[in-house]
Amino acid sequence: MLLKLDLTDTRPLHEQVAGAIRRAIAEGECAPGDRLPPARELSRALGVNANTVLRGLRALRDEGVLEFRRGRGVTVAGGADGRAELAGRAAELVEEAARLGYSREDLVELIRRLP
Template sequence: MLLMLDLNDPRPLHEQVTAAIRRAIAGGEVAPGDRLPPARDLAGALGVNANTVLRSLRALRDEGLLEFRRGRGVSVLRRPDPREALRDRARGLLEEAAKYGLGPDEVADLIKELS
């Protein structure tokens, strides 16, 4: 499993690691039932602290994507639902738009202009 982080990304590292693992699962690099490498190995490959990776793994477990088993490591339970992920991002976009005084209809118009 090849994971990459963008050093110019302003998001906290744990969020970047979470997103990278989620993309690997969604993209089929790891399938449901597959075990992930140990957190220390992932941390070493990414150049981050093991606690950062553990925080990301716990977040993905809380989303229902991963399963922790004592003595067996971390396994993939299911692939993420793309609509669910996009719904979260759309919610964030609407919140950001509201800060600029734009409503949902105006955001929809902007999206239609882009497509």
């Protein structure tokens, strides 16, 4: 799993760590049941304090994205890749809209009008 932080991002580092892990899951780099590297290893790879990584991991656990299991470490929770599925469905919607003569901007406007 290759994680990177954006040094120009103004969000707190723990939020950036959580976001990087969410993206890795959404892009299929990690699947439900996969074990994440230990927090110390992630902290070295990202160049941040291990406590910062742990805070990001705990936030993802609280969201139901990760599971902490004694003796098994941190794993991706079942169904955590729902965002990837949503992205796939959105891509299909964009293709269908184009087939019907709508631009992405038209589609975005249609979505904004939804209740």
